[in-house]
Amino acid sequence: MGKTTTMNDYMEKQGQACRRNDMISPRLFEEYGVNLGLRDEKGNGVLTGLTKISKIVSTKVINGQKHPCDGELWYRGYKVEDLIQSLAKEELGFEKIAYLLLIGEFPTESEYQQFMQIIGEYRQLPSNFTRDVIMKKPSADIMNTMTRSILSLASYDALAMDTSIQNSLRQCIQLISQFPVLAVYGYNAYNYYENQSSMIIHNPDPALSTAENILMMLRPDRQYSQVEAKTLDTALLLHMEHGGGNNSTFTTRVVTSSGSDTYSTIAAAMSSLKGPKHGGANIKVMEMMADIRSHVHDYADKEELSAYLSKILAGEAFDGKKLIYGMGHAVYTLSDPRERVFKYYVEKLAEEKGRQQDMLLYQNIEDLAPALIGEKRNIFKGVSPNVDFYSGFVYEMLGIPQELYTAMFAVARIVGWSAHRLEELICTDKIIRPAYMSVMEKREISV
16 A cells, blocks of 8 residues: 555445444443343442452442441451451562462461562573563563563463463462562663663562562662552452452463463453553553643642632643542442552552641542542542552652553562462453453445
8 A cells, every 4th residue: 555644545435334234222232131251230249250269349238228338348358448457567568478378278487488488589580581581672562572471471371371370370370479480570671771761670579579589679778668569469469369260360371261361361450451441541640740730839728729620620731531540449349449449559659758738738638539530420430549540650669660660560460460360360261251241233245
């Protein structure tokens, strides 16, 4: 076709044809009782499986009636708040809770030490992998870079296609260990080649935790504070699992059910997570907050802030989408338990970093937004901040670049993906195959 404009015109024309021929009337979904997005008319997920790994609670049954309640998140029978509170003040618990999710029970002290040793040994990438894979084609899309690396790691595994439980567990633990390295190295390569910045590659330290390794590998001087490590560790712990129905975890179970290998399964989950409707939400929060800062002069002035938030909801400010990002959740109503827990650590970090004014802005938005959203949208089920409302702010204070925000989600969530892969392998050998009803019209070929 020669010129790009000609190709663009062609694709625009054919795209219009696709839209015309693929459009299905919403009336047909109602007529046949098909739940869009596997959700019912109230937004509740359609039941597609059973799990012992985690549980999400957003309503309580009182006198036979469902009522909204403060959200609860449970890992293997324990409330996530209780798990975090059970840790010592300066203890980093990501690895211990990862063991709980994977194995289904807390480790003994000797089991925990052995688990930590294995994770430390697995952090090291294969010889020349950084040079031959990560550095070859850097990209600002770190999720794509990581996904390519995950698939490439299969080439270094003599048992890549072995889907036995013991081998799949070994592969999952290995990937959990290597994800922070893949993320940070992927960013370092991009920052060097594309941003013309200096590149310093620190080897992971087997004696450090996941959170500590991330901070150490990202910083030229390798230094970090205890508050920084604890806050990041808590963020990772709160993101590591969220029920079997979230998009990327369901993807994990679907691909696992086909008999596919661990590397392909986790790569598929990564592709699902990177979508802006799933793992990229905190970036939109940060973009919105930057816009609010440029238009609101006094963060303590709730009238001024409320007026600008109303403009955002009316589509007259920010991106015109009429959304206050970080507010509301598909499952939780009165509150997101992850946000409730996380806020304490956000406040501590903001105090250490001298960001109290920014924290005030976040808190005032948290106070004002639910009522404004409820009024504008006629939402009565309740709207509250979700964990993404604060996670981007934390990553910014920790000096983690925005290109790594979704990757940090993946570093945590691979624990949940791994647990669900193992449960799917153990519980069933049936491939997941939901039905689609054809509403295609019959045609006659014209001669």
